[in-house]
Amino acid sequence: MALNLTRRKFLQTASLAAATAAMSGCFANRATASTPFVKKPFTAPGSFADTKTAVGGVCEMCFWRCQLVGKVRDGKLVKLEGNPKSIDNGASICARGNAGVKLLYDPDRLKFPMKNVGKRGAPQWKRITWDEALDECAAKLKGVVDKYGPHGIAMFPHGSSATYPMGFFEKVVGTPNVSEASFFQCRGIRDMAYVATLDTPPDENVDMANAKAIMLLGGHFGENVHVSHVKRYLKGLENGAKLIVVDPRFSASAAKAHIWVKIKPGTDTAFLLAIMNHLIKTGKYNKAYVEANGVGFDKFKAGISHATLAWAAKTCDVPVKQIKEVAELLAANSPNVSIHPGRHVSWYGNDFQRERSLACLTGLLGAIGVKGGFVKGKGPKVGKAGGWPKINEEHAEEHALHRMAKKHPFSPPGTPTDMIREAAITGKPYAIKGFVAWGQNPIQTIPDQEMTIKMLQQMDFVMVCDIMPTDITMYADILLPESSYLERYDMIKPGTQWDLSGKQEQYISARMPLVSVTAADHERKDPVWITNEIAKRMGLGQHIPVQTMEEKTNKALAGANLSIEQLVKEDGIHVQPGADPYGMVLKVNFFSQEVADAGFSGIPTYIPVPETPKGYARLVYGRSPVHTFNRSQNNAWLANEMPENPVWLNDESAKKMGLKDGDRIELVNQDGVKSQTSSVVKVTPGIRKDTVYMAHGYGTKNPAMTVAVGKGIDDQSLITKLAVDPETGAHGMRNNFVKFVKNGKVLNIPA
Structure with a gap:
């Protein structure tokens, strides 16, 4: 077997820590609370003098896990804030983090x-x-x-x-x-592809703050609000980094891009191969790094030689000029380039090869161990957390x-x-x-x-x-x-920071209860x-x-x-001096004998995906700024901000279909499966005609979720045509196609 990794071995390598009827009376109404860790009175203009600050919070409204303090009054948690001592998220938390209070007391x-x-x-x-x-x-x-x-x-x-x-x-x-x-429907493909290419999983905290150029492939920062991550990204832009966004949709990131590549979905690997082939043929890659650390480069060079700019332009429905512009911009700013590995990368069933291409591009630019590049911070060591024996x-x-x-x-x-x-x-x-x-x-x-x-x-x-x-x-x-997460001990969060404060520092925090909720009305x-x-x-x-x-x-x-x-x-966070994160050197398996021995292409290869049928558009989805998939849908504060998930539709297509912005619609997929709930149309020029988009996690069916039930459309209910990545076994979830339904009439989407 190519990579016989146990979970234990993988996590050691990855350093992921741094990185219905009869419901009445069965579910909570309200909880009462007192706090075990009160540090000091909290007073501010216009505030109550008896408000106290509880330390030791680590958020779980998403997986980013920002460090928190809680404001407690009369034994009740009334507000969450970022821990001012944090060198990670600092005093900032997102809308979801703020709404943790509403989760705690959700009826x-x-x-x-x-x-x-x-x-x-x-x-x-x-x-x-x-x-x-x-x-x-x-x-x-x-x-x-x-x-x-x-x-x-x-x-x-x-x-x-x-x-x-x-x-x-x-x-x-x-x-x-x-x-x-998180592995089989999200980032597992990415991690394993980077292990196969660079012998280590990626750290999402790419050194964007110090980058001269940043490239995002489908990454919509600002919509998937991960606070410290977004801070690094924005710091890089503030410092003058050029931003390339490859996305069929005009995302929040695309709105800030110097180059927005409106790519045809499923063709990303072809785009990347053409960039790398152009860099090699023009000699604009980092020859010194490749000669010193590249494995199988000659095979790689020969294997991607077919990937011309013209071939990619036709395949990706992107102008030749734009692909060349991206390649030249990356070369001009090499090696201080952040090629972001992405997060949710389970897209089309050809994703291992795409992620291998991203890792190879990183190596080709020599963007490893340098400012602005692929850098893995050196976090502090903590003990084993009471794990079970084998x-x-x-x-x-x-x-x-x-x-x-x-x-x-x-x-x-x-x-x-x-x-x-x-x-x-x-x-x-x-x-x-x-x-x-x-x-x-x-x-x-x-x-x-x-x-x-x-x-x-x-x-x-x-x-x-x-x-x-x-x-x-x-x-x-x-x-x-x-x-x-607000009422229990739980995880240790160690980490490191070097790009915002100007100093290299490490931190150790632990999730501790911000309130102790009494068992008077629950168990x-x-x-x-x-x-x-x-x-x-x-x-x-x-x-x-x-x-x-x-x-x-x-x-x-x-x-x-x-x-x-x-x-x-120590106010919930221990901070200590850190180590210089730069200088790391990694071997780059441009050709992987291990992958080839397993029966797959040892060179990153473009594998076409099914074309969009006539009358349909490809369904893609992502995050919204105020929700973390389904886990936050019932939160009344967040639901008030975005109660349903509008379906993005190209404005020219909408005009031909007789649809207007805000029209209520359902969706039906290629297998005749119709959404059980409805949403509204978002008419916009900011999406390709062959693609529709919506935020994930809506359309809950359980009536016990009284705020969320029936609100918006559940994208997963429309993903009935399966695609599985052959190397990893992880799902590809963007190979399904939909039509719109308005007032019971099925509307074809113009080609």
Whole structure:
């Protein structure tokens, strides 16, 4: 196998830390709170003198995890702010971060353990005790293991709270069937492509603040608001960096671009190959870096020689002049160039080759280890955070579906989602009869919802642990309520900063509760307590590594000679001198023998995707500034700002279709699947005629989400034509096509 990486090995390499009926009375109304970590009174003009500042917050409204302080009054959290001591996000947080207060006190939050006495998908909930819930979860999960083996369980985790239970199921129980949306529907392709090319995953904190040129391929900074990330990006622009944005849509980033490449979707790799071929043929690449660190460059040079500017212009529907302009601009500013690796890169099913091309372009420009280039900051060391021992991990490795089938050799850690679904539905090569979702909503993260539902319906047991009643909770047999990131200990966030303050510094923060919410009207528990109780009941309690999340946090901090008590004294963040991040040298596998030996092209290769059928447009999606996919849709503050997701349509197409801005429409895809909800049209010249766009995460079906239910269109419901990246097994999710429906009439989109 090409890259036989376990999750543990991968994370060590990646340094990712631096980097429905009967609902009444079952879900939360309001929570009361007091704060454990009050630092000092907070007074300001016009404020209440009894407002106090609680330190130790780490946001979880998205995965960027900004550092917070909470303003607490009469035991209630009334405001969140960025921690002024932070050298990462500083005093700034985004709209989502501010709205964490509304999540904490959301009336629809899960409140008690519940048992579904109805049907999966149409639940009727009965409140039960924790003992009853845990006994049934453990008995049913153990029953699956006893009958089918540890590989009879599948787990779909997401977020920091899922880390501890995920370790239990992988290492102790021994299931390989773990599929994280962050890997298989987001960034896994990127990470594995960079490992294959540069022997290391990328750090999204590319040194944009010090760049002379920045290139974004589909990255819409300013819409996916990750505060410190956007700060680096904006600092680079303030300092004069030239910005290239390659995107079929006039995104927030494209609005700031010096060059906006309005590319035909699915052709990005052809665009990149042509740029690299032009640089090589004109001798404008970094010869010194390539000669010293390039592997297989001659094969690479020959292999992309067909990628002329004229070929790419025809393939990508972009002028020759513009492609050349991009190439020349990159060359003129080399090596101080930020070629951003992207984040959500699961697009077309040819994505491994595109990400390999981005890594190769970075190497070709010599933009590695230099100011403005591919730089990986050197973060501080912390201790092991009370991880589970490797009791049955070998079993998990042996029963990984992609290894058994000898497919997807460059899979990210875990098992490709489609292989889990197919095995569960067919029973081949083995049965999967137990399902655990922890913080992930597979209904809205995974394409082909009917396939996911079919998988869930054949399970012997489905357990879901979450904070909100997202769509997946409708399919649970037992539903467990989890405490939020604002009311529990959790993760350690170490990191480094060098581009905003002018100094190299490192920081260590830990998530600590900003409020202690009393159990007067709920029975929520944290993931360590829940997992430990299940482990005990499954007869595996002897392997429990920590008893509480506080102990887990202190164990990790001890590795840096810190403690929770000390962090509180330091206002929630320990800052220490850092190390110079520059000077890193990486080998660049322009031709990868490892990839070639696995049966794929060792040279980055353009693989065409299906053309848009007549009368349709390609459906693409992304983030909005005020939402983090589905997890924030029920937040009343955020929903008020963007209650639904307008569908972007080219203005010339709209005129021919008789559509006006704000018209209410539905969508229907190439398989005849129609959206169950509606949205409005956004008529704009800022999108290609063959493409429509909307923000992801809308269209919740669960009536328990009283704010979000039925608002906007769920893009995932329209992704029924599957594309799977052959190297990684990750999904490509932009190969589906739609037409508009207005007042029941289907409207063709002009070619």
